[in-house]
Amino acid sequence: NAGVTQTPKFRILKIGQSMTLQCTQDMNHNYMYWYRQDPGMGLKLIYYSVGAGITDKGEVPNGYNVSRSTTEDFPLRLELAAPSQTSVYFCASSYISNGGNTEAFFGQGTRLTVV
């Protein structure tokens, strides 16, 4: 199993450019998440999805958009890149039923620099 796969691994964007960070999982997990990790700040939840067609905002959603058309894929869109979006982005997935909480599996991350 590949688990959670993110592409690209690295990207440099100019201010105002747009891009999509791709995330796919092959574990048939219902929940998927996007986090950003800044030095010394832990992981901040950007958006999450509880299943195909359902998404919701996390703690820091401004400047980002998501969609979930299939169980496997959860792309993150940056419309107008700003230097404040320079960060490492992690996609994660988990299987949750009956209100329980289970392990989240993380991708390897995308290092994004906005210049």
Added chain:
Amino acid sequence: QKEVEQDPGPLSVPEGAIVSLNCTYSNSAFQYFMWYRQYSRKGPELLMYTYSSGNKEDGRFTAQVDKSSKYISLFIRDSQPSDSATYLCASGNTGGFKTIFGAGTRLFVKA
């Protein structure tokens, strides 16, 4: 006040030492407590998972939760250089998406 507080370190110890990593949390509704290990330039991986109060042991690792004081600990016995990583504590209530991560503590184990 952050919902989960963690000293970012770094913490440097000699090989074989007992390591104690700690977090505090503020939300009384949190029921799930996790420790993730993150190697440099990699995604976090679940190390320990505890529900409610108590201890959980797995090999050289022991996770401890004290809900009365809202204190979470991870102990590493006989620490190895391969344990050098960032350790993130996380807490949440039911639903998964409410998991809150601490800032992470960087640990260096010197051979």
